[in-house]
Amino acid sequence: MAHTHTPTNDIYRTMDLSLRVGELLLSSGAGAADVSAQMRNVAYACGLRRFSADVMFTELAMSHQASADEPALIQIRQVRYREIDYEDLTLVDHIVRDLIAAEIDREEASARLARIVSSGHARPRWSVTAGFGVMGAGVGLVLGGDLAVVLVATVAAVAIDLITRAMSRRRLPSFYQQIAGGLFATLLTVAVVATGVDVDPSRVITASIIMLLAGVNFMGAIQDALTGFPLTAGARILEAIIATAGVTAGVSGGLTVARVAGVELGRLDPGAFAISAVPLMAVGGAITGAAYAFSSYAPLRSLLPIALIAALATVVYAVVWERDFGTAWASGVAALVVGLVSYSVAGRMRVPALVVVVSAVVPLLPGLSIYRGLSLLSDGSSSGLVPLVNAAAIAIALSSGVILGEYIAQPLRREARRLEDRLAGPRLVGPLTVRAHRVRSRRRNGSGRPTRP
Secondary structure (H helix, E strand, O other), X not given: XXXXXXXXXXXXXXXXXXXXXXXXXXXXXXXXXXXXXXXXXXXHHOOOOOEEEEXXXXXXXXXXXXXXXXXXXXXXXXXXXXXXXXXXXXXXXXXXXXXXXXXXXXXXXXXXXXXXXXXOOOOOHHHHHHHHHHHHHHHHHHOOOOHHHHXXXXXXXXXXXXXXXXXXXXXXXHHHHHHHHHHHHHHHHHHHHHOOOOOOHHHHHHHHHHHHOOHHHHHHHHXXXXXXXXXXXXXXHHXXXXXXXXXXXXXXXXXXXXXXXXXXXXXXXXXXXXXXXHHHHHHHHHHHHHHHHHHOOOOHHHHHHHHHHHHHHHHHHXXXXXXXXXXXXXXXXXHHHHHHHHHHHHHHHOOOHHHHHHXXXXXXXXXXXHHHHHHHHHOOOHHHHHHHHHHHHHHHHHHHHHHHHHHHHOOOXXXXXXXXXXXXXXXXXXXXXXXXXXXXXXXXXXXXXOOOO
C-alpha cells in the first residue's frame, strides 16, 4: 500500500530542499541576499506560501505558518564549512533555474542536489595545488616582482596549500592554518636571502602570503552590508580580520626565527608592492584570475573569459591609479567594468555571475592593506589604522562597483516590472524571482509552456 504524504510532510520536504540549496550556496561564497532570494525561489516554485527565510553566517532557518491560529513549522540547518567548488555552485544554479521553470519537480531537484553533495570534485587535487602555484606566479607579476619573486611565490603557494590541507584534515581551526602558512612563507624568504640571492624580502613575503589573505571574505562582508544583512556582514568581517591576524602572527614568528638565526633581512615594509608595466600586470591579472577560478573548480569553459575580464580589470585599475585617482577609486572603476561585462559573459558560459565576478577581482582584493595595517598595529604603530581604513574603502569600492555595473548592464525591463523588483538587488547566483523567470520563459516559447533557460 503506497504511503501518502500529509501536507505537513510536503511542507517539510520543500523547506528541507530550500535549506540544502541555501547551505551549498552560502558555503560556496554566495552573498546572504543571493542565498535568501534563491531559498525563497525554491520554496515558491514548490508551491509553498506564507513562509519566511532567514540567513545567518553559520545558520539558515525557514518557517511556515498556514494561518494565524496554527503554530508555525520551523526548520533550521547549520552551515558547515565546505571547500569552495564553483562546479557544484554552477550545478545547483542550474537546478534552481530548472525547478522554477517547471522543468523538474521537487523530487528530481532533491535527487540531483544529493548527487552533487555526495560526489567528489570535478578535477584531481594535485591539479588544484598546481593551480594555486600558478596563481602565486600571477600575483608576483601583478605586484611588480622579478623572476626570483615569481618563483618563490609559486613554491610558497604550492607548499602553503599542502600544509593547510594537511592541517585541515586534522580539523585544526583555520586560524592556526593561517599562522602556519605565514610562518612557512617567511621562513622560505629567510632561506632565499640566506643563500645570497638578491631579492627584496618585503616583496617576496608579500607575494608568498597573498593566497592566505582574506580579501574575498572582506568583499563578501561589504556586499552583505550593502544588501541589508549587517549581522552576516559583521561575522564575515571578523572572520577576515582573524584570518589575516593569523598570517601576521606567522610572519612575525618567521622574522623572530630569522633574527635568532642571524639572518639580516633589513627593514621590512609589510605589504610592499609596486605598479609594474601595464602589459605585465595584464598578464599577471589574467593568470591570477584564471588560476583562482581553476583552483576553485570553476568549469573549464569559463576560464578563458575570466582571464580576459581579469586582465581588463587589472589594466583599468593601473590606468586609473596612474592618474592619481587613488587606490579606492581605481578599484571601484575596475569593479564597475567587471560588473558591466561579467553578467552577459556568465550567461553565455552558463555559470553563475559570482564565479566570473569573484575570480576577475581577485587581483584587486584588499588583503594586502589588511595585512599591512595589522602588521603596523602589532608593532605598536598607530599608522596601521590608515591601511585598514584603506582596505575598507577598497572593499566597498569593489563591491559597490560590481553591483552598480550589474544594474547598468541589466536590460531595460518593460513597464510591467514593478519598482520593488528593481530594488530587490542584483543576483550573483540564480534568477531574481520565480514569477519573472517563468513569464520570460513563456514569452520566449510563445506559448504557456516555459522553455529551458
